[in-house]
Amino acid sequence: MRDLSQRWCDQNIFLFIPLFFALGIFTTHTYPSLFTLFSLPPSFPSFAIVFFFIGVIEVIGVTVLFYCKRRASSLAALLLILPLFFLLGNAALVQQIKKPQHAGHLASLIKVSQKITLVGVLDTMIEERVLQQSDRERDIISRFEIEAQEVLLYNLDKSGGDWQPVHGRVRLSMQGRADALQPGMTLMIPAQVGPITSFQTPGSFDYQEYLAAQNIFLTGWVLGKQMTIVRDLPREKEWAGSIRFLPEQLRQQVNRFLRENLSGSVIGTYQALLVGSRAEVFPEIQEQFKATGTMHLLAISGLHIGLLALMVGTIIRWLLKRSEQLLLCTHVPTLALVATLPILLGYSFIAGMHTPVLRALIMTFALFTAFILRRQRSLFHLLAVAALLVLVCNPLTLFTASFQLSFSAVAALTLFLPTILPTPSYNEKPLSWLQNWLVCCWQRFILPAFLISFVASLGTLPFLLLHFHRFSLIGPVMNLLVEPFLCFWTLPWGLAALPCIFIAPQIATVLLNIGSWGIHASHFLIGLGAALPWASIWTITPTGAEIVSYGLLLFFWYLSTKMEKFQRATQGIVLINAVLLALHFSWGLFFTKQPVQPGESTVAYLDIGQGSSSLLRLADGSSVLIDGGGNRRSKGNIGEQVIGPYLWQQRIWRLDQAVITHPHSDHFNGMDFILAHFHPKQLFINNDSRVEGKYQDIIAQAVQQGIEVVRPQSGYEMMEIMQQDNVGLERGNIGYAGLRILSGITEAEQGRQGRGDVNDASLVLRYWHGQRAFLFPGDIGKEKEAALLKKQDRIDMRADVLLAPHHGSSTSSSPAFLDAVDPGLIVVSAGKSAYGKRHYPAPVNVAAWTEKKIPVVVTRNQGTITCTTDGMNLRCRNFVGKVVYSSSE
Secondary structure, eight states: OHHHHHHHHHHHGGGHHHHHHHHHHHHHHHSGGGOOOOOOOTTSOHHHHHHHHHHHHHHHHHHHHHHHHHHSOHHHHHHHHHHHHHHHHHHHHHHHHHGGGSTTBHHHHOSSOEEEEEEEEEOSOOEEEESSSSSOGGGEEEEEEEEEEEEEEEOTTSOEEEEEEOBOEEEEEEESOOTTOOTTOEEEEEEEEEEOOOOOSTTSOOHHHHHHTTTEEEEEEEOTTOOEEEEOSOOTTOHHHHHHHHHHHHHHHHHHHHHHHOOTHHHHHHHHHHHOOOTTSOHHHHHHHHHTTOGGGGSOOHHHHHHHHHHHHHHHHHHHTTOHHHHHHSOHHHHHHHHHHHHHHHHHHHTTOOHHHHHHHHHHHHHHHHHHTTOOOOHHHHHHHHHHHHHHHOGGGGGSHHHHHHHHHHHHHHHHHHHHSOOOOOOSSOOOHHHHHHHHHIIIIIHHHHHHHHHHHHHHHHHHHHHHSEEETTHHHHHHHHHHHIIIIIHHHHHHHHHHHHHOHHHHHHHHHHHHHHHHHHHHHHHHHHTSTTSEEEOOOOOHHHHHHHHHHHHHHHHHHHOSTTHHHHHHHHHHHHHHHHHHHTHHHHOOOOOSSTTOEEEEEOOOSSSEEEEEEOTTSOEEEEEEEOOTTOSSOHIIIIIHHHHHHTTOSOOSEEEOOSSOGGGTTTHHHHHHHHOOSEEEOOOOSOOOTTHHHHHHHHHHTTOEEEOOOTTOEEEEEEOGGGTTOOTTSTTEEEEEEEEOOOHHHHHTTTSSOTGGGOOEEEEEETTEEEEEOTTOOHHHHHHHHHTTTTSOOOOSEEEOGGGGOTTSOOHHHHHHHOOSEEEEOOOSSHHHHHHSSOHHHHHHHHHTTOOEEEHHHHOSEEEEESSSOEEEEOTTSOEEEEEOO
């Protein structure tokens, strides 16, 4: 047994190296303050550090292994070498994070959004995103990246400063097309540029880290169309510059050819398959691919690289076999592989060299090299090489969905396919030609394809739920139906058309039109699949422990297939643990009322930009969402982008109640998604007829879903909670809590519908738990505040935390209202736009709050504010966990 383990350790020692390298990156990312061991200059490239230390480690490793072969086991070598790779992962991430801090980096000069004039080289092709189908320029957004060379910063009086040499990449967008520009051109661009911002709400997409993984730390908008071409494309003598920008130039030419010669949804799908750009895939088509679990087919990955290698390798091998001299003097298969590699490398650059492409390319190169050197090994070693090289290039790639999905899918296929793929069986009884053909198709094509899709889905499941909160029940079947059309019909025709685009455009158009039949068929199929009920299941976010447990279950299931003696017992234990894991994950579906901590309430004010949304987790475990709207001008759905992911991150499957305080879109434009996926039992509205946007559609959606639409009057008790061990105690006791509508639809107010300010018709809610209270006044102004003050003898308006009325506008927060509420903390829900920064909160209000010594937090600065109370003690934290307010009795 000892010899067996030592032999396994000797053969698989390399598998641990990328694992510990990734573990060092993960630990540093999770606990950044604990790991700052390497303080080299930010300009020192991280890959240089990595390759230097790898050389040192190799020398140490060889020495240790040689010593261990004689005196101990390879396990001792592991214990000595792997901690070094852990520290190496730490060093690589620290250096990557420090890049924008270097004095010469453009990001070190621009700390806030500002107007600049930038000189730089167009580094990527220009992607176009069509907002809606029309020929108008304003409905097209062009996006590209600039490698900065010089920048002109403007002074506070808007006068020009001095030009400064800089470096660093900037992602810019502009309205309309930019057909005259090509990668490699040096441009002078006036732009509004600033640091990348993300919603500081747990569970939402971290756009800042996503772009940092691409070495982009600034984004901006081109001001008008005043770009100047400072220098055209590199000259022929400058061969290095010409070669550098050639792949992006070819990508842009292919993109433009597709746009000019094809039409409709075919353009975007072809661009995704051939050049790796999904910018022009219609949103409804993307949603159908997601709902049917086939979205990965639009990402260039190992399937595309493998298919191209097969096509090119077959053609080259056939051509080489025409020469008798080559057959006699060389090994033709090896020569064909060597000739195929440059073509694969060139296509990978044209495809954008994204993580799945890079992983597939590295694995293909390693596999071909192993074949040429007659050193074939396990695919796991190739996967480990690919993972290490990808992480060396940029350690932040570890946290991207593409890296996790790509490598987990290949790992699952490598692990399980050899054990579950059935061996073709032959029937002793004679069969007809049709029966033989059907059996052959089933055994050689249909069943293996289904198993491949099923195993890949199993391997990627936890990461799909982590990043996208959904998986498709019909995914394996839909992949079986769609893959032949896209991957074995459209893709080969498209790859064949690629070289023809530059030498025979008319032939390329014919080939692409033939391939488009497969696109139309796949779009038809995914449309049918997405329309099926329960085609796609939305779920809560799995915890880190659940992801690790799931991975261990798969690994032990694999081990059980190798342990014939204990196979049944091992599989039984794995199955029991799988059931327990599934129950733990879905517990909230059966027991919806789960407090964060027993006897505690939590109130979260979400960072959703210029809008408002607050989540109440009441003392009895009930969950109530007050408003759910974001920026009026946003093209996305704030419910899908921020509010929904936050609820899933909080392990909430269902809401008990939802409230729309008034029909302004910045308070409800994400509620359609929330109603559809969190199914609250009741929806409270103020019954105002002065509506905007999709408000009426949301109310109709609630009625269709069977959600009770409540139009409450003032004084309506939404919820009253009496903890069992405090039954009979009076209001103000820590065991007593309730949610009440202070201002609703009273008879007098119903008569005034249609007159006055829409904001003043907002529902006003107050939640109290013991001696602590929270006030949610919607967008009321000073007139409504005065009306509430007249009822002060009948209602209790006091609150420890006040959500600033109307986002802190100057039309609200009168001195008398503040005196009546007497808040200990004011929370302002406001966005990061220039207008929002000027008006929300209003400077006059900030001055009044400061004068009264009331602490103020703004969500755009502090992120989501989370307050927790047990009825006596109250503590509020910002997005990063820092305490911004604390009070105890």
